[in-house]
Amino acid sequence: MRVGELAERTGVSERSLRYYEKQGLLTAERTPGGHRExxxxxxxxxxRIQALYAAGLNxxxxxxxxPCMRDADGGPSARATERxxxxxxxxxxxxxxxxxxxxxSRDVLDEVLEMAxxxxxxxxxxxxxx
Amino acid sequence: MRVGELAERTGVSERSLRYYEKQGLLTAERTPGGHRExxxxxxxxxxRIQALYAAGLNxxxxxxxxPCMRDADGGPSARATERxxxxxxxxxxxxxxxxxxxxxSRDVLDEVLEMAxxxxxxxxxxxxxx
DNA sequence: GTAGAAGTTGACACCGGTGTCAGGTTCAAG
DNA sequence: CTTGAACCTGACACCGGTGTCAACTTCTAC
Numbered sequence: 001m002r003v004g005e006l007a008e009r010t011g012v013s014e015r016s017l018r019y020y021e022k023q024g025l026l027t028a029e030r031t032p033g034g035h036r037e038x039x040x041x042x043x044x045x046x047x048r049i050q051a052l053y054a055a056g057l058n059x060x061x062x063x064x065x066x067p068c069m070r071d072a073d074g075g076p077s078a079r080a081t082e083r084x085x086x087x088x089x090x091x092x093x094x095x096x097x098x099x100x101x102x103x104x105s106r107d108v109l110d111e112v113l114e115m116a117x118x119x120x121x122x123x124x125x126x127x128x129x130x
Numbered sequence: 131m132r133v134g135e136l137a138e139r140t141g142v143s144e145r146s147l148r149y150y151e152k153q154g155l156l157t158a159e160r161t162p163g164g165h166r167e168x169x170x171x172x173x174x175x176x177x178r179i180q181a182l183y184a185a186g187l188n189x190x191x192x193x194x195x196x197p198c199m200r201d202a203d204g205g206p207s208a209r210a211t212e213r214x215x216x217x218x219x220x221x222x223x224x225x226x227x228x229x230x231x232x233x234x235s236r237d238v239l240d241e242v243l244e245m246a247x248x249x250x251x252x253x254x255x256x257x258x259x260x
Numbered sequence: 261g262t263a264g265a266a267g268t269t270g271a272c273a274c275c276g277g278t279g280t281c282a283g284g285t286t287c288a289a290g
Numbered sequence: 291c292t293t294g295a296a297c298c299t300g301a302c303a304c305c306g307g308t309g310t311c312a313a314c315t316t317c318t319a320c
Binding site for chain 4 (some may be wrong): 132133134144149164165168232
């Protein structure tokens with residue numbers, strides 16, 4: 001498939017897909033005319049890339065990380081260095097903390113939404129009816 | 131307490147605390163000489179602010195949101211407008227998706243970390259000795 | 261062959277919370 | 291009063307994935 005289709009299937013802009021390729025996160029065959037040609041496996045990969053970006057990893061780290069994981073086509077093509085392992089462990093902790101923050105924030109939003117959903121706030125004073 | 135202590139107690143830089151105040155996220159009394167004086171409630175508030183930032187809300191939205199929630203000193207001082215409610219509902223969905231991405235990314239990291247923890251991959255590369 | 265959709269590269273801009281430096285003021289302890 | 295730590299304001303820079311525009315080429319269907 002070509003960028004347009006990949007963009008549509010992943011929900012990621014063409015701009016970003018080209019950027020991913022340039023960063024070495026994604027590989028694409030080329031037609032004789034220079035158009036990118038992606039395999040089906042690209043869909044999963046892009047989704048993973050997006051998730052990693054969402055988790056706060058930058059393209060360099062993702063590029064280092066990706067070849068160390070099981071791919072659609074079998075085993076990993078690289079082994080994580082010690083340094084990378086240390087970094088990833090750190091990232092993992094950060095992600096855990098981030099998840100905690102997100103849950104907390106969601107609760108905050110829920111509280112506001114819930115209060116807004118109630119017919120009447122009554123007053124600033126401690127309400128009688130709950 | 132003053133910024134230094136608040137920074138220490140929350141793990142947030144003084145720079146950020148001053149910025150929060152400027153954005154209207156945080157209020158502070160002032161000493162005659164102009165130094166900020168925070169109450170104990172500021173600690174919780176800063177932590178909440180951080181969580182909301184981590185969740186991807188910008189300062190404007192946080193500033194609009196904060197007065198609509200229960201504070202340490204009782205009920206909310208403002209009621210969410212319809213527009214805000216709509217926005218927050220949207221943010222909530224985004225946060226849910228983000229959490230899903232984070233969990234997925236954490237799994238990815240775990241997979242790589244686990245594989246790296248194993249004594250031998252015994253496959254792609256004919257490793258000699260480690 | 262031809263037109264229009266789709267693709268290509270390159271460049272510029274943005275966002276916005278945070279780090280950091282500079283130069284000056286205030287606070288509090290001796 | 292003095293002195294050093296802590297604080298104040300203001301300004302500059304950054305990061306880096308993404309949006310967007312421009313100018314041009316390739317693909318595909320008729």
